Amino acid sequence: MGLVHEIDYGTPASKSEKMVTLTVDGFEVTVPEGTSIMRASMEAGIAIPKLCATDMVDAFGSCRLCLVEIEGRAGTPSSCTTPVAPGMVVHTQTGRLKDIRRGVMELYISDHPLDCLTCAANGDCELQDMAGAVGLRDVRYGYDGDNHVFAKKRDALEGSVANVRWMPKDESNPYFTYDPSKCIVCSRCVRACEEVQGTFALTIEGRGFDSRVSAGMHQPFLESECVSCGACVQACPTGTLTEKTVIEIGQPERSVVTTCAYCGVGCSFKAEMRGDELVRMVPYKDGKANRGHSCVKGRFAWGYATHKERILNPMIREKITDPWREVTWEEAFQHVANEFRRIQYQYGREAIGGITSSRCTNEETYLVQKLIRQGFRNNNVDTCARVCHSPTGYGLGQAFGTSAGTQDFDSVEHSDVIMVIGANPAAAHPVFASRMRKRLRKGAKLIVIDPRRTEMVKAPHVEAEYHLALRPGTNVAIVTSLAHVIVTEGLFNEAFIRERCDWSEFEDYAEFVSDPRHSPEEVEKLTGVPAETIRGAARLYATGGNGAIYYGLGVTEHSQGSTTVMGIANLAMLTGNIGRPGVGVNPLRGQNNVQGSCDMGSFPHEFPGYRHVSTDAVRETFEKLWGVELSAEPGLRIPNMLDAAVEGTFKGIYIQGEDILQSDPDTKHVSAGLAAMECVVVHDLFLNETARYAHVFLPGSTFLEKDGTFTNAERRINRVRKVMAPKNGYADWEVTQKLAQAMGLNWNYTHPSDVMDEIAATTPSFAKVSYDYLEKMGSVQWPCNEAAPEGTPIVHVNGFVRGKGKFIRTEYVATDEKTGPRFPLLLTTGRILSQYNVGAQTRRTENVVWHDEDLLEIHPHDAEQRGIRDGDFVRLTSRAGETTLRAQITDRVAPGVVYTTFHHPDTQANVITTDFSDWATNCPEYKVTAVQVAPSNGPSDWQREYQELSRQTRRIASLEAAE
Amino acid sequence: MSHDAAHSSHAKLIRMANQIGTFFESKTNRAEGVAGVAEHINKFWEPRMRRHLFEVLDAGGEGLKPIVLEAAPSIKRPAPADKVA
Incomplete structure (x- = not known):
């Protein structure tokens, strides 16, 4: 397999449509106007030596290594900053250029440590490559002079003294280190931070030989404005900025292109592996969603995949107060099948249902809704998009x-x-x-x-x-x-x-x-x-x-x-x-595959491709394929399932990769619903909050452990590729298939591509999608069919999909959730960069250094009225419930408005949110809750009870005890 | 279901039906609005919810907006709840 090497053209592509032809080392090459000579040469297959240029950022022209000679022009211009011109004749390798380059490299190396063998960048260092490329054989200057390399220097009078130019390694960021002694001040990191990420956290301080890369105001990276996106690490041509995993493990030996499993942007990454160990995730330049960029989550926060709390064996218990008992997969599947059949026999066909996951692949989601429609014979399927989009x-x-x-x-x-x-x-x-x-x-x-x-x-x-x-x-x-x-x-x-x-x-x-x-x-x-x-x-x-x-x-x-x-x-x-x-x-879709989970028929009123269940022709398509009669009535949405459970008519649920107890509103209602069920099956990586009410736990697999596709917010179907075997034994699609088989369904998918073929055969907007086609195209945006064989980047180009665009009256109706004397403030909720959703993944990574608890943002005016100081514990109360958390006083929120995140189960922000919802879809009204805030001494009763329940319901019987 | 639970679930349904009614009241053409309410409920409310709605309607529809009451004849009455799959 080997590593996927991406060509670095040195400077960004020109978007000009006008083409220019020139000659480089005797080869004719035609490129768009505005292209640099460096890029044009690379396109002709000639790599000009370079250090400060990389195609993610604009040319800078500081390293003086990429010089060329141009016939009819004086001097040796840098090829990165010189645009091509028609008829230009360029020479990239002449005696004069060779001498200059060797001289430049000699100077660079005279202020760089020679510890290549023990350097983490060994084998992946452009400085090392360039020393080789220009034929550097000697550094005549020696290492006794002024340098940034050694902590001590020799002083004629005092002997060995501290070298004031030397700076120690900055290891404050949990994911990468900054070793200034290895820095060549090419400023690629600074420019990546500015141009690619846009944070401007890095700068070059000092001038001339004093120039150093500095985070913030000469601060450790962690204390600076740095958002840890990794663009600087990727841009660094030396071992100065290096992933800690590379330092610990060594260089990767193969890479697999796959798709990030965090948000709906759907960034493409190279998962770089050594054996079955993931060394690092590197954003993939050909990824059409991210174009080579990343954020702290996708780039670095994947440690949860091997976190010690991950559950790898199926477990069962009779009552939720019992400790968990580990069982074989066969026993788990048989148990679920028996329970679901019993419940349907006892309480009716509509008494069970399921929730598909926006974290899982399209194929997995398709199978869960198929299990429900074909196997449960009802439409009681919903997904977390219910509570978002x-x-x-x-x-x-x-x-x-x-x-x-x-x-x-x-x-x-x-x-x-x-x-x-x-x-x-x-x-x-x-x-x-x-x-x-x-x-x-x-x-x-x-x-x-x-x-x-x-x-x-x-x-x-x-x-x-x-x-x-x-x-x-x-x-x-x-x-x-x-x-x-x-x-x-x-x-x-x-x-x-x-x-x-x-x-x-x-x-x-x-x-x-x-x-x-x-x-x-x-x-x-x-x-x-x-x-x-x-x-x-x-x-x-x-x-x-x-x-x-x-x-x-x-x-x-x-x-x-x-x-x-x-x-x-x-x-x-x-x-x-x-x-x-x-x-x-x-x-902007929240989860990696929330678009896909909606596309795949996860809603109780729709088959894949957004076709209502009452449409006879669509039902016939699936009835013919699946060999059962399908229900024409819409099924239960998540809140309906919980209502029905409290009523006593809904008794069993299969939840794949979704934590409704933490993510859904009005936690007390959710827990009452779950507690009223007789068979709650949770299929997840961790014993999540919902799992406290589960009777069966089926361990899930991570995105690194399976094949499939995710569909991002731009309708782009991206491949997810397996880079390691599932640590729990089965990919999630296999678990659903085995469960379906235990329930008597004749499913025989051998690979997720079989599932995609079934989706394409039944869903017109996916008609041309197959794994082979994705392999060829990289990715496609649906609709992708005969009418749009290459997919559809922009829809409604020549007219609206429905025919004429429909203007609809939008009368404002104030929400029933109103402030008053008891609850005078409005609470709204959101996310923070370093954490993701309910935090199940990111809380199990080093990302907690940025955010280890949810804070309540409150305006100074409201805080002062209530005697609240920054950092105080406060009690947050609504008509639904109360919780405590620490206050953060800020004028980012207006007076009368408070704000918090929902990443931590200890806070349980959803204890506060109410059961009000969107009139059309029942999407909960998370963003408006009338609340009161008051100083507090510590956790609320609910939080204390919850912590105790947490401890009780997460016990796993040791093997001896089980025997 | 206890009397209280029935009462609170009916109250919730009445609120939800009225929310739908409120949106469709904004249509200039009343008939379009009434049809919109019925279509919305038929499309998205599962039989159990519609059954509860008819419990309210059959008892006189107290608490429901006029537009919802007008839409009632076009709302599909679900089959009685079955017990056996």
């Missing part, structure tokens, strides 16, 4: 006719105005945020609609033109008011609307939004956003060129989530911002 599915489906994002991520490079609503990509979709900020630094304008001043609002060299810091729960009012301005000021795109939308529906909508109750001046009273800010934002979006909307769960997780989604669709249609690069309506 179900309103997107409904809202965009109504307006446009298809429920997914309209663009690819590359589209952002063509945007002129970017509107971010209820999303914080810098924390939740970091790699896309970096791509967005890159565009913003080039001049695109930004509008942020968010109750908090998120990291998006102001970042180095990026600042939002408008920040609409609205009161939580008033999205519909704001979005409708933006439309009011666009319509009443005549800023709408009439030609687009006449051509693409239903004109009479537009007229009806225009009449609706023009009403003075939607004017910014009126809406200011509801939202707290100054009217002029609303007007300014609306004008900018409507007239600023290509306008793109990106939104997140701050839009969907509301009582009117679906209405806001429709309102967003209205804005895009009004302004003609649909159907070409740079525009569109883009939901």
